[in-house]
Amino acid sequence: MITLTDKAAVKVKQLLESENATDLALRVAVRPGGCSGYSYEMFFDGEFAADDVVKTFGEV
Template structure:
C-alpha cells in the first residue's frame, strides 16, 4: 500500500464522492510549486492512464501517478475537525522540509520548483 487513508478521511472522501459521478476515483499526487518546491494534489478524476497506479485504500478507489510513488510512499491522509472547521492533513515521511502552510514540501531527492511566498 502506497499510502494510508484514515477512517475520518475515508468518511469525508466518501461524502464528497457522493457529489461526483459514479466512476470517480480519488487522485492523489504531487506537483511543482509552493513555498518549498512541491505541493500536494488531491482531487477526483474519472480518467486513468497506463502511468497510474490504481489501488483501493480503506474502501476508497485511488489513482496515483507512478512517478509520484517514491515521493509519497508511506503518506497518511487524515481529516481533522475543530472549532474553526475541518480539513485534510497530510503526513509524509519523505518530506524533509515543509512550509508553514502545511501544503508545500521538499523531498530529499525531489526539490520541485519553489515559488516566492
C-alpha cells in the first residue's frame, strides 16, 4: 500500500499546477531490475489502465 503525507500531497499538487498539468496523476511503479530485484519509479501519467489502483490524498 502507498500513502502520501499531507506535505507530499501539497508538493505533488504544486508540481502539477506549475506544469499546468492538473489532468495527470502521480504514478508509482515497480519494475523488475535493480540491486534488490526491483526498481521503483514515480512519474506523472495521463493514461490509466483498468487494473490501476487509484487513491486520493488531500487534493491530489
